Amino acid sequence: xxLLIETLDFIxxxxxxxxxxxxxxxxxxxxxxxxxxxxxIPVGIWLALTGRYVLLIINxxxxxRTVPSLAILALAMPLLGTGFTPSLLALSLLAxxxxxxxxxxxxxxxxxxxxxxxxxxxxxxAQITMQVRLPLALPMVFAGLRTAAVQVxxxxxxxxxxxxxxxxxxxxxxxAMMTIPMLLVGAIPAxxxxxxxDTLFSALQKTITPKGIRTS
Amino acid sequence: MNWFMxxxxxxxxxxxxxxxxxxxxxxxxxxxxxxxxxxxxRHPKTRGIILGVTSTLYTIPTMxxxxxxxxxxxxxxxxxxxxxxxxxxxxxxRNITAGIQGAAPDIVDAARGTGMTPWQVLVQVELPxxxxxxxxxxxxxxxxxxxxxxxxxYVNAGGLGTLIFEGMASDHAPKIWVGALTACALSVIVDxxxxxxxTFFGRRAL
Numbered sequence: 001x002x003l004l005i006e007t008l009d010f011i012x013x014x015x016x017x018x019x020x021x022x023x024x025x026x027x028x029x030x031x032x033x034x035x036x037x038x039x040x041i042p043v044g045i046w047l048a049l050t051g052r053y054v055l056l057i058i059n060x061x062x063x064x065r066t067v068p069s070l071a072i073l074a075l076a077m078p079l080l081g082t083g084f085t086p087s088l089l090a091l092s093l094l095a096x097x098x099x100x101x102x103x104x105x106x107x108x109x110x111x112x113x114x115x116x117x118x119x120x121x122x123x124x125x126a127q128i129t130m131q132v133r134l135p136l137a138l139p140m141v142f143a144g145l146r147t148a149a150v151q152v153x154x155x156x157x158x159x160x161x162x163x164x165x166x167x168x169x170x171x172x173x174x175x176a177m178m179t180i181p182m183l184l185v186g187a188i189p190a191x192x193x194x195x196x197x198d199t200l201f202s203a204l205q206k207t208i209t210p211k212g213i214r215t216s
Numbered sequence: 217m218n219w220f221m222x223x224x225x226x227x228x229x230x231x232x233x234x235x236x237x238x239x240x241x242x243x244x245x246x247x248x249x250x251x252x253x254x255x256x257x258r259h260p261k262t263r264g265i266i267l268g269v270t271s272t273l274y275t276i277p278t279m280x281x282x283x284x285x286x287x288x289x290x291x292x293x294x295x296x297x298x299x300x301x302x303x304x305x306x307x308x309x310r311n312i313t314a315g316i317q318g319a320a321p322d323i324v325d326a327a328r329g330t331g332m333t334p335w336q337v338l339v340q341v342e343l344p345x346x347x348x349x350x351x352x353x354x355x356x357x358x359x360x361x362x363x364x365x366x367x368x369x370y371v372n373a374g375g376l377g378t379l380i381f382e383g384m385a386s387d388h389a390p391k392i393w394v395g396a397l398t399a400c401a402l403s404v405i406v407d408x409x410x411x412x413x414x415t416f417f418g419r420r421a422l
Contacts, residue, residue: 003287066403068363069278071396074380078389154277158367161384171283175370180287187283191276198275 006181007188018170018185025166025193028159029152032088036095036148041141044103049129058104061097069094069155077162087164091155095148102144106137139209146201153194157186167193219390227379231398234375237293237368238361241300245357249305253312254338263313270306278303278367286371296373300364304357311353315346348418355410362403366395376402 011018047054073090080086110133118132160168167190174183206214220227252270256263276284281302285295319342327341343350369377379395382388 062407063404066359066363066400066407068366068396068399068403070363070366070377070380071399074384074392075396077384077387078392150275154279157277157279161381168279171279175283175286183283183286187280190280191284194275194277194280195272 003180003184007184010181010185014185018189021165021167021169021186022189022193024164025153025156025168025190028084028087028091028164028166029149029156029197032091032152032156033095033145033149035088035092036152037099037145039092040096040099040144041103044100044141045107047100047104048107054104058101061100064093064097065101069151070158073155073158073162082163084164087156087159087162090162091152091159091164094155095152098147098151099141099144102147103137103141106140106144107133109140110136135210136213139205139213142201142205142208146198146205149197149201150194153190153197157190166190219388220394223394227394227398230374230376230379230395231402234362234365234377234399234402237296237373237375238300238358238365241297241361241365242304242354242358244297245301245304245308245361246354248301249308249312252305252309254316256309256313257316267306267310267313270309273302274306276302278364279370282368282371291372293373295371296365296368299368300361303364304361307353307357307360308350311349311356312346315349315353316342318349319345344420347420348414351410351414351417355407355414358406358410359403362399362406366399 043057047057072094073087076086076090080089114132114136115128118128123131156164156166157168157171159166160172167186170182170186171190172186174180174186252266256266273281278299281299282295285298289295289298316338323345324337324341327337332340365373365375366377366380369375369381376395376399379391380399383391383393383395
């Protein structure tokens with residue numbers, strides 16, 4: 001109980017720092033997610049539509065998925081230095097594989113009969129892509145974004161090591177000084193943020209699923 | 217490369233620690249996930265709760281979970297292993313449940329008809345049929361756990377992360393490279409081997 005009071009005291013006395021860390025954490029995570037999506041979604045669609053270099057790129061993405069997040073962040077340091085930008089690039093790199101793979105799978109998974117029917121009623125290729133493939137693939141793309149978002153928020157905690165800031169800073173200083181309240185000020189909001197974003201994306205995913213393919 | 221030549225013994229020790237911690241966490245997680253998965257498959261009402269709780273655990277950022285465990289169990293290997301078990305439960309439980317549910321109802325029915333006890337049906341029929349799904353879960357869980365173990369070096373659990381953290385602290389790039397690349401290599405090797413196992417069991421289950 002006293003731990004809770006100490007933690008709340010810490011937040012009260014350092015409210016500026018806590019809010020700053022929160023803004024930085026959200027900013028870093030969302031910038032990384034958007035940057036990754038801007039690369040991964042077009043590449044995923046291109047792979048699905050043209051069928052070129054699929055094996056190569058999907059395999060690279062699959063290997064990329066297994067790379068430990070701390071390894072990517074740690075390697076950003078000797079290559080790019082420390083601070084916001086190296087953290088941003090490392091986190092974006094982390095977010096690309098799930099979005100890319102899900103976009104590809106979403107677009108290739110569209111039922112061939114449905115495409116055939118769309119052609120049959122006279123839609124042009126561009127229309128089929130925009131009005132048939134895209135809405136049907138969107139839930140899968142969102143599932144990828146959701147995985148990536150949670151990964152990036154989790155990775156952003158580690159970004160504190162390479163000067164990226166965020167809630168991770170309280171955890172690292174809390175562990176270094178063995179000050180439990182400080183450590184909790186980092187760990188609890190980071191956890192809440194991750195769970196909140198996961199819930200948000202799960203709700204969005206349900207909303208954008210076309211009525212015709214909703215399961216339950 | 218020079219650093220590696222001078223310190224390869226340290227790297228081997230770190231790699232071994234890494235495998236030992238990840239392996240034991242995975243084993244414990246399987247033991248916990250197994251009954252959870254079976255219960256979730258048998259009783260649809262519990263499925264929502266079991267998968268909901270494990271998926272919330274999975275969402276918690278690695279570093280935050282390790283930190284949250286410090287006031288409870290302190291620093292060290294126990295902390296890391298508990299965190300990893302919490303992380304890998306979702307994937308294992310979900311796949312065990314899906315595997316058992318995916319077993320063809322006709323086959324399960326036939327097994328019951330020959331007079332097998334529920335336990336025999338589970339062990340001799342449903343589990344072998346669920347094996348491809350279980351191995352697929354194990355594969356994802358193994359890669360996750362190897363990745364988490366890298367971070368776990370922060371709570372003094374040892375492993376390859378130690379090299380990375382020491383390298384970052386002393387701004388010694390070769391040490392970071394060796395730690396990070398060895399961890400990547402371990403992940404990829406485990407992923408590929410379990411993918412092979414997945415196809416093997418997939419063929420056998422048919």
